[in-house]
Amino acid sequence: xxxxxxxxxxxxxxxxxxxxxxxxxxxxxxxxxxxxxxxxxxxxxxxxxxxxxxxxxxxxxxxxxxxxxxxxxxxxxxxxxxxxxxxxxxxxxxxxxxxxxxxxxxxxxxxxxxxxxxxxxxxxxxxxxxxxxxxxxxxxxxxxxxxxxxxxxxxxxxxxxxxxxxxxxxxxxxxxxxxxxxxxxxxxxxxxxxxxxxxxxxxxxxxxxxxxxxxxxxxxxxxxxxxxxxxxxxxxxxxxxxxxxxxxxxxxxxxxxxxxxxxxxxxxxxxxxxxxxxxxxxxxxxxxxxxxxxxxxxxxxxxxxxxxxxxxxxxxxxxxxxxxxxxxxx
Amino acid sequence: xxxxxxxxxxxxxxxxxxxxxxxxxxxxxxxxxxxxxxxxxxxxxxxxxxxxxxxxxxxxxxxxxxxxxxxxxxxxxxxxxxxxxxxxxxxxxxxxxxxxxxxxxxxxxxxxxxxxxxxxxxxxxxxxxxxxxxxxxxxxxxxxxxxxxxxxxxxxxxxxxxxxxxxxxxxxxxxxxxxxxxxxxxxxxxxxxxxxxxxxxxxxxxxxxxxxxxxxxxxxxxxxxxxxxxxxxxxxxxxxxxxxxxxxxxxxxxxxxxxxxxxxxxxxxxx
Numbered sequence: 001x002x003x004x005x006x007x008x009x010x011x012x013x014x015x016x017x018x019x020x021x022x023x024x025x026x027x028x029x030x031x032x033x034x035x036x037x038x039x040x041x042x043x044x045x046x047x048x049x050x051x052x053x054x055x056x057x058x059x060x061x062x063x064x065x066x067x068x069x070x071x072x073x074x075x076x077x078x079x080x081x082x083x084x085x086x087x088x089x090x091x092x093x094x095x096x097x098x099x100x101x102x103x104x105x106x107x108x109x110x111x112x113x114x115x116x117x118x119x120x121x122x123x124x125x126x127x128x129x130x131x132x133x134x135x136x137x138x139x140x141x142x143x144x145x146x147x148x149x150x151x152x153x154x155x156x157x158x159x160x161x162x163x164x165x166x167x168x169x170x171x172x173x174x175x176x177x178x179x180x181x182x183x184x185x186x187x188x189x190x191x192x193x194x195x196x197x198x199x200x201x202x203x204x205x206x207x208x209x210x211x212x213x214x215x216x217x218x219x220x221x222x223x224x225x226x227x228x229x230x231x232x233x234x235x236x237x238x239x240x241x242x243x244x245x246x247x248x249x250x251x252x253x254x255x256x257x258x259x260x261x262x263x264x265x266x267x268x269x270x271x272x273x274x275x276x277x278x279x280x281x282x283x284x285x286x287x288x289x290x291x292x293x294x295x296x297x298x299x300x301x302x303x304x305x306x307x308x309x310x311x312x313x314x315x316x317x318x319x320x321x322x323x324x325x326x327x328x329x330x
Numbered sequence: 331x332x333x334x335x336x337x338x339x340x341x342x343x344x345x346x347x348x349x350x351x352x353x354x355x356x357x358x359x360x361x362x363x364x365x366x367x368x369x370x371x372x373x374x375x376x377x378x379x380x381x382x383x384x385x386x387x388x389x390x391x392x393x394x395x396x397x398x399x400x401x402x403x404x405x406x407x408x409x410x411x412x413x414x415x416x417x418x419x420x421x422x423x424x425x426x427x428x429x430x431x432x433x434x435x436x437x438x439x440x441x442x443x444x445x446x447x448x449x450x451x452x453x454x455x456x457x458x459x460x461x462x463x464x465x466x467x468x469x470x471x472x473x474x475x476x477x478x479x480x481x482x483x484x485x486x487x488x489x490x491x492x493x494x495x496x497x498x499x500x501x502x503x504x505x506x507x508x509x510x511x512x513x514x515x516x517x518x519x520x521x522x523x524x525x526x527x528x529x530x531x532x533x534x535x536x537x538x539x540x541x542x543x544x545x546x547x548x549x550x551x552x553x554x555x556x557x558x559x560x561x562x563x564x565x566x567x568x569x570x571x572x573x574x575x576x577x578x579x580x581x582x583x584x585x586x587x588x589x590x591x592x593x594x595x596x597x598x599x600x601x
Contacts, residue, residue, distance in 0.1 A: 012597060015508075072425055072598040088593075092431035100429050107426035111348045120344060123337040124432050152351070 001083045001097065001176040001208045003046040003069065008078030009232075010039040010064050038064045040232035041078070046210070046225075048083075048175075051202050053223035054212035055317055061232040062212040063102075066178050069210065070100045082176065096125060099174030101182050106165045110154040114145075114164040117153070118171060125172035132171060139167045143193055159190035166194055170201060177201070179211045183218055195221050216313045230321040240313070247316050250284040255297055256305040257281070265301050269293065279304070284311075337432055338440040345444025359449060363456045370396060371460070385533045390468045391559055395530055397457040398558050399551035402486055403527035404446075404453050406493030406550035409518045411442050415501025416510060422599035435585060439494050446490075473560060481567060482557050488574040489549035495581035496521075496546070502585075505592035526552025532561070546577035 016032045017023075039061045046052055054062045067073045068080055071087030071094070080087055085094040108117040115136075122132045140146040143163040148156055153164065162182065169177065179198065183191035199222040202209045211218055219226060219240075226243055228236040236243060256279050257265050265281045266273055275282035285293045290308060297303060350356065371393065378389040387395060415438070418424040427434050464470045474482070500517055503510035522528055524547045531539050531552045542548060553570070556562045562570075 067425075067598050070429060072428055072596070074594055090428070095429060095431035098429060100425075102425070105423060105425055107429075109344065109348065111351050112344060116344055116347065120337065120340045123340045124430055 002048050003044075003176075003208065003210075004079075004081045005045070005065075005069075006043050006079050007041045008039055008043075008065075008068060008075040008080060009037065009041055010061075010068065010073065011076045012036045012038055038232055039068075039075070042229070042232070042234055043078075044227055044234060044237055046208060048208050049202070049206040050225060051199070051209040051211070051223050053219035053226045054210060054229060055214075055216070055219055055226055056229040056235075057321060058214075060229045060321075062229050063180055065229065066100075066180050066210065066212055069176075070098060070178055071095075096172065097175040098178070099169035099172070099176070100178045100180075101162075101165055101169045102180040106153075106161065107168055108153045108161070108164055111152055113150045114153055114156075114168070115149045117168060118149075121168055121171050127172060135171060135173075136167060139170060139197065142197060143167065159186050162186060162194065163190065166197060170197070173205060175205075175207055177207050177209045179209065179213075181213055181215075182211070183213065183215050191215065191217070198222060216317075220313055228317060228320055236320050243313075243316060243320075244310050247320055248311050249286055250311065251287055251290055252282055252309045252311055253285050253290065253293060253297075254280055254282045254307045254309070255301070255303055257301050257303055261301045265297070268297060268300055338436055341437050342440040342444035342447070345441045346447055349445060349448040356448070360452050363449070363452055367397070367456045367460060370400075385530070386561075387530060387532075390464055390470055392530075394461060394464060394470065395555040395559060396527070397460060399525070399527045399530075399555040401453050401457045402489060402554045403522065403525050403551040405450060405486070406490045406525075407518070407521070408442055408494050408497035409500075409514055410445075411438065411494070412497040412501040412514045412517075413511065415498065416504040416514070419501070419504040419596065420508075420599065422597075424596065425598050428593075428596075435498060435589065438498070439491075442494060443490075472558075474558070477564070477567075478557050478562075481562070481571075482554055484571065485549050485553050485557070485574060488571075488578060489546075489551075489553070491578055492546040492574070492581060493521075493550050495578070495585055498585050499581070499588065502588060502592050505595040521547050521550070524548070525550040526555065530555070544573070546574065546581070549574050549577075 013033050013035055015027075016034045017027070042061070042065060054065065056062050064073065068075050069082065069087060071090050074088040082094065083097075085091055087094065108114050118132075118136050121127075122129055136149075137146070140149060143166065145160055145163045145167075148160050149164070153161055156164065166182070177198070182198070183194055186194070195218060198209060198211070201207050202222075209222075211223060213219060223240070225239055226236065227234055228243075236247075238246075252274070254275075255265060259279055262276075262279065262281065266276065269283055269285070272283040272285055273281060274284045283293070294306065294308070297306070374389065374392055374396070378384065378392070382388065384392060418427070424434075427437070430437075496517075500510070500514050503513060507513075524531075524542050524545060526548065527550075531542055531548060534542065553562070
């Protein structure tokens with residue numbers, strides 16, 4: 001599904017609660033309302049089949065944007081069109097093509113087994129029962145939750161519950177999948193299996209996926225494009241490669257050497273050393289100087305192991321959010 | 331049930347299934363219902379001590395009236411749903427329901443009906459047993475023809491729907507007011523009185539009674555008991571049915587229109 005978002009703003013009006021009993025009593029007669037701008041003119045376009053990551057700090061506007069895309073909220077200004085639909089109209093044909101997972105609020109009934117909720121969803125989305133049951137079986141098998149489908153959802157572990165939520169959201173084969181912190185609080189293996197299924201679905205079925213996450217592994221592993229939202233504005237929109245090229249002028253070079261050569265290693269570009277641990281030394285080296293630096297190190301010390309890495313995505317995001325200029329353009 | 335209504339039927343049965351998941355809750359509720367029946371009997375026995383009638387109601391008629399009125403009021407009282415809707419709105423739990431290609435109000439109605447189906451048979455038994463006892467030992471005879479049965483069923487169904495629509499509107503106040511629970515509580519107390527499930531509306535002063543009789547709430551208890559006791563004037567039946575239909579139409583339109591408007595106020599709290 002093509003998504004076209006133009007200059008959306010969202011302003012929440014909240015009651016300003018002051019401290020103290022007197023202020024509480026006075027608030028019965030007079031309340032001061034405060035406007036909180038959650039989004040301040042966000043625009044982007046996403047083509048059908050793209051997997052896009054939304055990143056940003058808490059309160060930056062990611063979830064509000066997701067909720068507007070899902071039609072839960074209406075923007076204060078601006079427009080959102082998804083394949084011609086305005087999400088807030090809640091057209092049933094649009095909703096049939098939408099899947100939305102949030103890490104905190106699920107759609108499964110907590111008191112009943114997940115299988116009962118799946119059964120209801122089959123009727124709601126008017127799915128072919130045989131095909132839907134096969135799909136549930138396949139997804140449950142891949143996520144290794146077949147054995148818990150008949151247990152009440154409230155008795156499941158967080159990982160099992162999230163996997164069941166994922167099945168519920170994928171059951172009707174949505175063309176647009178919105179995922180808000182789907183791996184929040186999950187162990188590595190559960191998070192990995194959820195990422196694997198999302199990626200597979202997107203690639204096999206051409207599903208448009210928007211993934212909002214603080215867990216940058218989620219973004220790095222499956223998203224081809226990243227939109228960084230900060231204080232209600234888009235601070236970066238592009239591929240991860242472009243992001244690193246634009247904002248990370250340096251790469252991290254790490255070398256393991258013999259103990260007696262550590263002092264010698266540290267004396268090679270001492271100003272660029274960014275870490276020393278046991279028998280390893282790390283340097284932050286400008287991208288264009290990396291080949292020469294590697295050659296110099298190989299020539300001067302005995303190298304047991306050498307790695308060249310991009311800086312962590314988290315650091316790059318922090319830099320962009322802090323208003324950092326594109327380093328490559330300096 | 332056709333495919334179109336399959337989802338509603340499923341939702342209704344899931345509500346039933348959910349209630350049966352909690353065995354202890356269910357058993358305690360059943361016992362409490364029989365205790366309430368006994369308490370009602372003893373309370374009104376005390377009220378009737380030393381007198382033959384209260385208004386036009388003998389002790390036996392009063393008991394019959396109250397049992398049926400309470401049974402219908404139990405079916406048409408959806409305060410629990412109002413509180414649930416308030417929580418859903420305030421805590422953002424409405425999100426998943428709003429993302430489904432299905433009418434929220436219809437799904438909610440069938441879910442409520444499912445919850446009612448859990449206890450309705452128990453309530454029915456709890457009230458029918460004394461009715462049977464009254465028939466056997468009190469010499470009371472049920473005199474209801476087919477027309478009266480039809481009226482009883484139609485007005486009961488209408489009363490239940492009316493109760494749901496009013497509770498839906500009450501719950502929707504949460505879109506505008508931070509904590510409307512106290513309003514729902516007051517509405518519940520007021521409706522218990524105005525529905526005639528505490529005392530028959532005939533015992534109210536004439537002016538007050540004339541006003542209450544214009545309201546839809548009389549169809550959630552009072553009206554059905556009046557049919558049972560033969561107090562309904564059949565020449566007014568058409569008017570009564572038209573009034574009920576008018577209220578249902580008005581409330582349905584209000585729910586639909588206000589729901590669309592209110593959703594613009596929804597802030598979908600939480601992640």
